[in-house]
Amino acid sequence: MATIVEMPRLSDTMREGTIGAWHVEVGGKVSSGEALADIETDKASMTFESFDDGVLLAQLVAEGDTVPLGTPICVLGEEGEDVGELVEELKAKVEAAKAGGDTGAEAGAETEAETGAETETGAGAGAETGAEAGAETGAETEAGAETGAAAEAETEAEAETEAGAAPPIDVEAPNEVRCAAAGGGATERGPSRAPGPSQARREGATSPAAAAAASGGASAGLPPAPEDEDGVRVRASPLARRVAAERGIDLLSVEGSGPRGRIVVADVEGLPPAWKMRAGVPQVEARADETVRVTQMRKTIARRLVESKQTAPHFYVSCTWRAERLADLRAELNEAQDTVKVSLNDLIMRAAVLALRKHPEVNAGWEDKVIRRFGSVNLGFAVALPQGLITPVVRQAERLDVVSLALAVRELAGRARDGSLEAEDYSGNSFCVSNLGMFGVEHFTAIINPPAACILAVGAVRDAPVVEGGTLRAGKLMTATLSCDHRVVDGAMGAAFMQTLGAFIESPLRLML
Amino acid sequence: MAKLSFREALNQAMDEEMARDERVFLMGEEVGHYDGAYKVSQGLLAKYGERRVVDTPITELSFAGVGIGASMVGLRPIIEMMTFNFCILALDQIWNNAAKMRLMSGGQYNVPIVFRGPNGAAHMLSAQHSQATENWFCNVPGLKVVSPATPGDGKGLLKAAIRDDDPVIFLESEIMYNDVGEVPDAEDHVLALGKAHVVREGKDVTLIGYSHGLKAVVAAAEALAKDGIDAEVIDLRTLRPLDMETIARSVRKTHRVVTVEEGWPFGGIGAELAYRIQHALFEYLDAPVTRVTQLDMPMPYAENLEAACLPNARDVIAAARAVSYRT
Structure with a gap:
């Protein structure tokens, strides 16, 4: 009896998951508790362990593909079990889920493009089949419908252009060749596809003249057709693209006179060079737009930050403090112990914890009907990863001294970089600290990270002139900006907190108590 | 130059x-x-005798093998x-041994x-006796395939084929045996295999044909010229190897x-040409390579249906206009 495995919920905020990697090949055995796949959730990549014993009969979702929770992702069963029909059915379900699940504009566009391409292939295949059927029955109507020459040729030509223009074809070509050789059903699609390079080599061997002609005309340098703002590829003949590139003409600004708006060479030939300016500008290597897949993490960042910025009325309180003593303390601290190299940010976080204990109204969050004042300081801190931002949370930070806090921060940051954080490691912060000082940033503002009502944006400690007792001298300053959710924290409350925080920063010995 | 029929x-x-x-x-x-x-071998038996002009039984596979x-x-x-x-009966010998x-x-x-x-449709010979077999032979590495369009080319190419050290499939056209054309008087008129011939120079569209099909192409080119489309006509002459340079x-x-x-269209000569042209000359193309072929069906017997099945000048004109964006 086959078991259908569905995309599991691996974190509270997870709405969809991406298969990062399959650990079991189709046909491979898996027992309960063994790793089945890596699943990328909105925050982390997790190993998904099988609940059942059996043989993996089918993978329904490819690596890198994203599906909503509850979508079937694979089928387990007994060796040799025939699940062909079930798999077809489930695949349709997966496709439907994918189409419905993707809400991003880009995802929508992709779906549309794919559907379009399939339709055209389908139409071509249909025409072929029609002709064959007509041939078998000797039907005159078929003969009448297709003149076999011009009319059919034209349709076919259009279809071939579509296939030829689609970038993935080259990649697929060898595959197609294999299918055709095996006598598989892929032959119908075969004729419009480019045979693999191996064939070209063989031909070159038997016909040097042809090879010379081929290499002479090789289309290495043809720039890709541009896409408009909506990601729709401009339809242009290869020659029109080459001429446009040579003359610096932007195809987006040209109207096509060919079939379905195709830009043909006649449309670009008459235009003055550098139509819509391009030439005259120093020749910089053209770099095509690229699209980057939106990871689960990025989707979550986008969703949550938009939510926060749009629902929480932000206001900002900035303060600049003297930081010489903080810097000195850090140096002394690091000489006094070698458990961990304490950073300025660790000290600032410790200062924030102490200040929050004095201002429980800031260590709070908005819950519509009530304001929650958190009992503990669950201190979030922002960690930048190549794939996005994550804010691990140090639980009950008030129980940790500076060194313990620094250790906890190191441990969480390390796991964030490994992608091995569990959901509870990065949710439920009561206050958050974000520091861009290492980039030399003096001042910035941050977006509040719910459920906390405030986030502290910390700039670099910098050398600066300071006035002391009416005398100008060299000192160190740092600027921090508190973003507050005005529903929870009023201006005066935020300012008072910053004053307390500033006192800890400027007289930092208290951080050690 | 002498005017001779194709068979002469x-x-x-x-x-x-x-x-x-x-x-x-x-x-x-x-033949003897x-x-x-079709009287192509007229007089040869009398001239060269039975040792060199051999009548065979109706056993294509056997005498191909011999x-x-x-x-x-x-x-x-x-x-x-x-x-x-x-010749379909002799394919085993040709494909498996000659090639x-x-x-x-x-x-x-x-x-x-x-x-x-003779190859291809002649006149009302119906489904089994109207086949254009050139793409079958072209598919086989080891064979050369030649298909002349004029008496002069026929002579020059057949002489070259006989002198060639590899097996050559030489495809004539039954309905062209009576065609008269100029044949060079040169004592030894031999044309190189594997070379195409530009029949008509033009700048707007390239029309590629061969054998009997070239007639429709030439007629189309003349009609197109009156319409302001200057077509270049290429006679392939040899189908394998293809003269991609020309x-x-x-x-x-x-x-x-x-x-x-x-x-027929599927896997035909046009399919091969279209592949090679788009592959080697992609950025020179302003329109998809378009082919004109026989309909994808067995040849009907009825005269009007046969005509409807075969490509004609009108089809070529329509295709040329389509690729010129002049519809």
């Missing part, structure tokens, strides 16, 4: 080669005493197929043989291609 030109080619080289002999159904089903064997031991046979529809012997013997044997006869020179100039053949 081919007859001359065989006559001259048989006179020139005593290893050359002709074999086939009714009947002077050939010919291949003879070529392997030093003779240079011309095997006449009464039509290439019958492969040189490779499989490690070069010990070559197979200097010509299989010649084609490339033309496509770089015109940026548009229509291929014309009287065979």
Whole structure:
């Protein structure tokens, strides 16, 4: 009896998951508790362990593909079990889920493009089949419908252009060749596809003249057709693209006179060079737009930050403090112990914890009907990863001294970089600290990270002139900006907190108590 | 220049080669005493005798094999197929022995043989006797495939085929045997295999044809000229190997291609040309390569349906206009 495995919920905020990697090949055995796949959730990549014993009969979702929770992702069963029909059915379900699940504009566009391409292939295949059927029955109507020459040729030509223009074809070509050789059903699609390079080599061997002609005309340098703002590829003949590139003409600004708006060479030939300016500008290597897949993490960042910025009325309180003593303390601290190299940010976080204990109204969050004042300081801190931002949370930070806090921060940051954080490691912060000082940033503002009502944006400690007792001298300053959710924290409350925080920063010995 | 019919030109080619080289002999159904089903071998029996002009039983597979064997031991046979529809019976010998012997013997044997006869639709011969077989042969590495369009080319190319050391499939057209054309008087008129011929120079669109199909192409080019489309016409002459150099020179100039053949579309000559042209000349193309072919169905017997099935000048004109964006 086959078991259908569905995309599991691996974190509270997870709405969809991406298969990062399959650990079991189709046909491979898996027992309960063994790793089945890596699943990328909105925050982390997790190993998904099988609940059942059996043989993996089918993978329904490819690596890198994203599906909503509850979508079937694979089928387990007994060796040799025939699940062909079930798999077809489930695949349709997966496709439907994918189409419905993707809400991003880009995802929508992709779906549309794919559907379009399939339709055209389908139409071509249909025409072929029609002709064959007509041939078998000797039907005159078929003969009448297709003149076999011009009319059919034209349709076919259009279809071939579509296939030829689609970038993935080259990649697929060898595959197609294999299918055709095996006598598989892929032959119908075969004729419009480019045979693999191996064939070209063989031909070159038997016909040097042809090879010379081929290499002479090789289309290495043809720039890709541009896409408009909506990601729709401009339809242009290869020659029109080459001429446009040579003359610096932007195809987006040209109207096509060919079939379905195709830009043909006649449309670009008459235009003055550098139509819509391009030439005259120093020749910089053209770099095509690229699209980057939106990871689960990025989707979550986008969703949550938009939510926060749009629902929480932000206001900002900035303060600049003297930081010489903080810097000195850090140096002394690091000489006094070698458990961990304490950073300025660790000290600032410790200062924030102490200040929050004095201002429980800031260590709070908005819950519509009530304001929650958190009992503990669950201190979030922002960690930048190549794939996005994550804010691990140090639980009950008030129980940790500076060194313990620094250790906890190191441990969480390390796991964030490994992608091995569990959901509870990065949710439920009561206050958050974000520091861009290492980039030399003096001042910035941050977006509040719910459920906390405030986030502290910390700039670099910098050398600066300071006035002391009416005398100008060299000192160190740092600027921090508190973003507050005005529903929870009023201006005066935020300012008072910053004053307390500033006192800890400027007289930092208290951080050690 | 002498004006000769296609059959006379081919007859001359065989006559001259048989006179020139005593290893050359002709074999086939009714080539001798009947002077050939289409009189292409007229007078050869009388001139060269039964040792060199051999009538065979109606056994294509056998006499193809006999010919291949003879070529392997030093003779240079011309095997006449009464039509290439019958040659289907001999495909095992041609594909498996003629085409492969040189490779499989490690070069010990070559197979200097010509299989010649009419190919393609003639007139109301129905489904089984109207086949255009050129793409079948072109698919086989080891064979050369030639298909002339004029008497002069027929003579020059047949002489070259007989002299070639590899097996050559020489495809004539039954309905062109009476066509009269100029044949160079040169004592030894030989045309190189593997070279296409630019029949008409033009700058707007390249029309590629061969054999009987070239007539529709030339007529179309003339009509297009009146309409302001200056078509370049290429006669392939040899279908394998293809003269891609000549084609490339033309496509770089015109940026548009229509291929014309009287065979079926699937995997046809036009399909191969379209692949090669788009692959080698992609950025020179302003329109998809378009082909004109016979309809994808067995040939009907009825005269009007046969005509509807075969490509004609009107089809070529429509295709040329389409790729010129002049619809």
